[in-house]
Amino acid sequence: MDGQEKNNGAGAVNREPEFSSVSLLEKVRRQGKVWGDLAKKYGVENPDPPWKINLDSTCEALSAEQCALPVLERRNEEDELSESLYQDVPYPERQLLALAHSMIERGLIDEDELALRMKYVSKRLNSA
């Protein structure tokens, strides 16, 4: 997470982490169907996917009392990742990818265990 300091152009000085791609998240970026496309396909008008509130709540809960991931750090990294690795991903999918990326970078979750859990969750959500 070492990086150079830079002025963000708005007067504040940020640290600029040098993010490297995470193969699991790369796969989701490449293969995942974004809400805009799914909504169009099914004729749904909701601007946000149903999981958006859960994502926001996860971000909030992570910055609450125990503060595993401070909100300012997460938002800075989301901005940087949104302009680099995930620049072609729409919002809020890029917010989700950035959150997972930040958590993996910090060792809060492990890439392999996340991959395994995604497998289980997918099986569960797709079961009849």
Place this chain on the structure above:
Amino acid sequence: MADKHKPAPMVDEVSDFEVLEVAVRELAIEKGLFSAEDHRRFAEFAHSIGPLPAARLVAKSWLDPEFKKLALEDGFTASKEVGIDWLNPTGFGTPSDYCDLRVLENTPSVHHVVVCTLCSCYPRPILGHSPEWYRTPNYRRRLVRWPRQVLSEFGLQIPSDVEVRVEDSNQKCRFMVMPMRPEGTEDWSEDQLAEIVTRDCMLGVALPHPDRKADDKRPVHKAANPVHGH
């Protein structure tokens, strides 16, 4: 009649993003980063917030000079009168919102507009969720440099003899704008006034108008010069 009971369309497909969201949340709970109960309460809080308390604060201020004085001097205390306690908006602590609400009064010579150049700080307990554009680096970078240009992109032209002040939110302070009461609203009740104080008016990218409410049907204007055949 049959059509009225037709179920609304739904997305009947699980995307990798949906799976990722659930997986991240479950792992975080299992590792004790937060509890399932905490998460549920945040989600309930997120569903319940909107801009109405702030609109009520502005409407009350327009009608009651004493309350207006309080709102401008002590936004925290004034918020309590519209049902918002900044010390405990969710009922279980303040994770990312802070207790110093400053209400910025627009006057005939000063127009305020709010931004967060650092990230996307926003007075959520009283104004609800921030709009997508508020989070964009584009808005955040350009508003502080060229506020009139950015405001004009929102359809708001500020006369050159009116000073534009950009207020930058930060970790300690949250801001909202108290717009000027528009003409044509004399004798209006607090409820009527609150209806025309929309979210954008309280961010400073729009002005209230007696004919425009937050829940109005969206106007559709035909193009003046339509492309041939359309």
